[in-house]
Amino acid sequence: MDTFKLLARSTNLQKSKPSADKASKQQTPSSGFESQGTQRRVGHGDLEESRSQLKLRGTKRRKKSPAAGPNSKSTGKQEYIETKLPLDNTSNDDLTINSNSGKTEQHGIESQPKRKGIAERRKILKQNKLKIALLADGQKAKGANATPTKEIQNPNTKKHDRSLLISEPLTSFEELRTRYRISRRLAENLDAQGYRYPTEVQVGSLPLLLGSDEDRGLATDQAREPHSSKVPRSDLDLLTVAPTGSGKTLAFIVNVIHHLLEDRQRDRKTTSKNAIEHEVQALIVAPTHELADQIVNEGRKLAIGTGLRVSAMKKDMMLQTDSLATFEQISNPSDSEGQEVSGAPNSHPIVKADILVSTPMLLVNAISENQARPSKSLPSVRYLVLDEADILLDPLFRSQTLSIWDACTNPSLQTTLWSATIGSSIESLAQSTILSRRKTLGITSEHHIIRVVVGLKDSAIPNVTHRLTYAATEQGKLLALRQLLHPSAPSEDDRPSLRPPFLVFTQTIQRAIALHSELLYDIPPEAGGSARIAVLHSELSDSARATIMAGFRNGQIWILITTDLLSRGVDFRGMNGVVNYDIPTTGAAYVHRAGRTGRQGREGGVAVTLYTKEDIPYVKNIANVIAAGERARGEEKSGGESKGEGERVQNWLLDALPKVSKKSKRELKQRGVESRRNVVGVAKAKEQRRARISTKSGYDRRIENRRKGAAKGARLRGVEVPAPAVSEDEWGGFED
Numbered sequence: 001m002d003t004f005k006l007l008a009r010s011t012n013l014q015k016s017k018p019s020a021d022k023a024s025k026q027q028t029p030s031s032g033f034e035s036q037g038t039q040r041r042v043g044h045g046d047l048e049e050s051r052s053q054l055k056l057r058g059t060k061r062r063k064k065s066p067a068a069g070p071n072s073k074s075t076g077k078q079e080y081i082e083t084k085l086p087l088d089n090t091s092n093d094d095l096t097i098n099s100n101s102g103k104t105e106q107h108g109i110e111s112q113p114k115r116k117g118i119a120e121r122r123k124i125l126k127q128n129k130l131k132i133a134l135l136a137d138g139q140k141a142k143g144a145n146a147t148p149t150k151e152i153q154n155p156n157t158k159k160h161d162r163s164l165l166i167s168e169p170l171t172s173f174e175e176l177r178t179r180y181r182i183s184r185r186l187a188e189n190l191d192a193q194g195y196r197y198p199t200e201v202q203v204g205s206l207p208l209l210l211g212s213d214e215d216r217g218l219a220t221d222q223a224r225e226p227h228s229s230k231v232p233r234s235d236l237d238l239l240t241v242a243p244t245g246s247g248k249t250l251a252f253i254v255n256v257i258h259h260l261l262e263d264r265q266r267d268r269k270t271t272s273k274n275a276i277e278h279e280v281q282a283l284i285v286a287p288t289h290e291l292a293d294q295i296v297n298e299g300r301k302l303a304i305g306t307g308l309r310v311s312a313m314k315k316d317m318m319l320q321t322d323s324l325a326t327f328e329q330i331s332n333p334s335d336s337e338g339q340e341v342s343g344a345p346n347s348h349p350i351v352k353a354d355i356l357v358s359t360p361m362l363l364v365n366a367i368s369e370n371q372a373r374p375s376k377s378l379p380s381v382r383y384l385v386l387d388e389a390d391i392l393l394d395p396l397f398r399s400q401t402l403s404i405w406d407a408c409t410n411p412s413l414q415t416t417l418w419s420a421t422i423g424s425s426i427e428s429l430a431q432s433t434i435l436s437r438r439k440t441l442g443i444t445s446e447h448h449i450i451r452v453v454v455g456l457k458d459s460a461i462p463n464v465t466h467r468l469t470y471a472a473t474e475q476g477k478l479l480a481l482r483q484l485l486h487p488s489a490p491s492e493d494d495r496p497s498l499r500p501p502f503l504v505f506t507q508t509i510q511r512a513i514a515l516h517s518e519l520l521y522d523i524p525p526e527a528g529g530s531a532r533i534a535v536l537h538s539e540l541s542d543s544a545r546a547t548i549m550a551g552f553r554n555g556q557i558w559i560l561i562t563t564d565l566l567s568r569g570v571d572f573r574g575m576n577g578v579v580n581y582d583i584p585t586t587g588a589a590y591v592h593r594a595g596r597t598g599r600q601g602r603e604g605g606v607a608v609t610l611y612t613k614e615d616i617p618y619v620k621n622i623a624n625v626i627a628a629g630e631r632a633r634g635e636e637k638s639g640g641e642s643k644g645e646g647e648r649v650q651n652w653l654l655d656a657l658p659k660v661s662k663k664s665k666r667e668l669k670q671r672g673v674e675s676r677r678n679v680v681g682v683a684k685a686k687e688q689r690r691a692r693i694s695t696k697s698g699y700d701r702r703i704e705n706r707r708k709g710a711a712k713g714a715r716l717r718g719v720e721v722p723a724p725a726v727s728e729d730e731w732g733g734f735e736d
């Protein structure tokens, strides 16, 4: 039976949304294991089990050896309770680990959970495939030389720095409240959204960003006081590289909300001046409207009841910048979930938001008279988040992003950068920007730039089946895509088939439109027909884009043809696959496109890349990122040794593919495959004709063009053109 007809019978996609518990049982993206029903995240299966075991073992051991006190040395899991923890302030005797809740109780009062020893922290970091490195410290920033330092692996690194690198990993969301003292409201919102256990990236980044009281070196009595934030977090900027779908958004939103609430409480205590209501204090920059809207949605859910307003920047809105200070007097902020109130009569609306999410262009327009030079600064912004930082710092958006960064003049600005792929050149650019900004503003306080990496950097997620399919020609690609849409026979090698909903990526908007019209009638009317397939690109209006996104999310649209516009950040939960109809232009682009499926560690996603003879020089790039991910998965399964297990990109293919020169890599990145570009040039006309998306043969197209030309000529001459003859079998419509 036709897959589409079967699908048409199925219920709304949203119903397949996993429950929180189910979701929590899924693997995290970089865990890379086949479905085994096990939970690799620390804090769920592993941790709960080990906690209860430890409690038992600990008791037993204590009975056997009453002398074993906090100073006694032990190995392995015993260290949980037996080892004297280097940074521990609390006697173990007072503590009992409640194996049901995972909470640590002290004489019945909820208090800070017991601190983990260095060895245990290391173990947890390793289990979560977390690598934390100090990239630069404040000493360099103070000096005249504001260049990025090399990664610091020096054993003489200061003790405080070292403790940052192995700071207490987060093992449950409860710890956010007990150890990091997030507000009750935020904790409740996390719980209400079904978030139970942190993902790997959250395990590693949140403790660094939130900084427990002990990590900040506060005395125990100060630490007991709620919200005792004595040290602002501007002392730390963070670069995080974690797989697609691993929960980076939640990590940066929790950090921002927590600190804004904490700052608000501190400001209330220390200043008598009334703060401007909903003045932008946190700025989240994302490359597309679709991603910005998604972040706003996520942020609003977590900010419910906190009094913080999360908004998306819209066209023609204005910001309260330093040169617009007079707008402080604006009153009657809109109470709607919207964001803005109008300022002076006939002016553009002024953004009223504590957390503002924007694309670079919209923001630059709001702070610049001309795009090249920001003319206003944003002194109120204390938290700057660059989501998909590598693309924001890529030449495509670089000048806009740097303008925004420059405009954030608050001396205690904390910048965090997030992506699944951050190359070394982008990393250096980020470091030098942070350091030179500090130098320009004359900031000399202690400061660190830390990098957190989850799993293998810049590799494709291994829980997705990656398929590289040779289709020889453009026509072959169309046939191959139709074969994917209507598989005529089960695949001979048990490879999972591609089931809607899925995304199809093309190189240009024109190609997306052409492919859409070619496939429009491929879905039978009984299954919903042409309404099931849509095209989304940046030339559509904002409202059309939003409608299509909503249709795809709610299951009305099954196949969405798009450009790289949707390749980054966008989270579609039930997505079964991705088709690269046109080859991605970089390895990183592949990682992000393929990462629209297999999110939250979900197995069963398929990423198909169709390539032609012309693409062969570029396939190696992609084959390498797939092979790296699969090798890591194989190594993990075989306990660190590479035995080739899990590898699906055959070695012969890797060997056979030609090496890509740096020059071709650069050209491909900048221009894409030449024949698929939009420019019309006589020299390239033949190539471009060959790359056209159409199943019509050249002969048929010529006949059709001649017919159209003749009809046009006749119309111009004023001759009536006879309607094409209708065969006897064809229905000719109603007669008058």
Ligand SMILES: Nc1ncnc2c1ncn2[C@@H]1O[C@H](COP(=O)(O)OP(=O)(O)OP(=O)(O)O)[C@@H](O)[C@H]1O
Residues within 6 Å of the ligand: 023, 024, 194, 195, 196, 197, 198, 199, 202, 242, 243, 244, 245, 246, 247, 248, 249, 250, 419, 420, 568, 569, 570, 571, 573, 595, 599, 600
């Ligand atoms: N702790 C958690 N428990 C369960 N689900 C989570 C958790 N954290 C995040 N998620 C869910 O995981 C999904 C992917 O998260 P998110 O969009 O933040 O990924 P990402 O790392 O930003 O990916 P990308 O690199 O593609 O932008 C979302 O649906 C989010 O709600």
